[in-house]
Amino acid sequence: AQSVTQLGSHVSVSEGALVLLRCNYSSSVPPYLFWYVQYPNQGLQLLLKYTTGATLVKGINGFEAEFKKSETSFHLTKPSAHMSDAAEYFCAVSVTNSGYSTLTFGKGTMLLVSP
């Protein structure tokens, strides 16, 4: 069965510092991988996705992630944090269950940005 592990429920950075949010997945088939962001009391917004092809994918708001099959990882990075990046981030992996396509989400990582 497919699963996702996000290391660290909370990550704190200073404004301007590198952001690194970790995601490891488990999948018996080639995965599709996603990062979503959630601001307080809002729905989830897609940041970026990996399906096939280039392993380094770029998303919105300056975020990017690299698919590393050998490490079963899909870590999210941003070179310089901004105050507006403070939010909760979810990694997700594709799941095919009895012909239905859906996603399994990690438990989320709250990103805190200090001035």
Add this chain to the structure above:
Amino acid sequence: SQTIHQWPATLVQPVGSPLSLECTVEGTSNPNLYWYRQAAGRGLQLLFYSVGIGQISSEVPQNLSASRPQDRQFILSSKKLLLSDSGFYLCAWSRLDSYEQYFGPGTRLTVT
């Protein structure tokens, strides 16, 4: 463009009362539809998904149910709410044969 609506935005209900949350999608046809519940520190829990009218699959047995009376309408219901039903409920849709999901704004349910 596609949009997804959920209502109500917030709801406070007593234990034992019924529940009906509604989700509608505009700008697309034959979407896959999903209901998730989000509790603090527990991530997103998939409750139901639907690939068509009247086709509902349940991921977690509980006192909630879902229905899809129209192609772009998805309803989450309960006959009697429990305290443990409190949480943030999210509806999402995806295109057929696509994993990418798009989320609604959510409903905050507090059961008292």
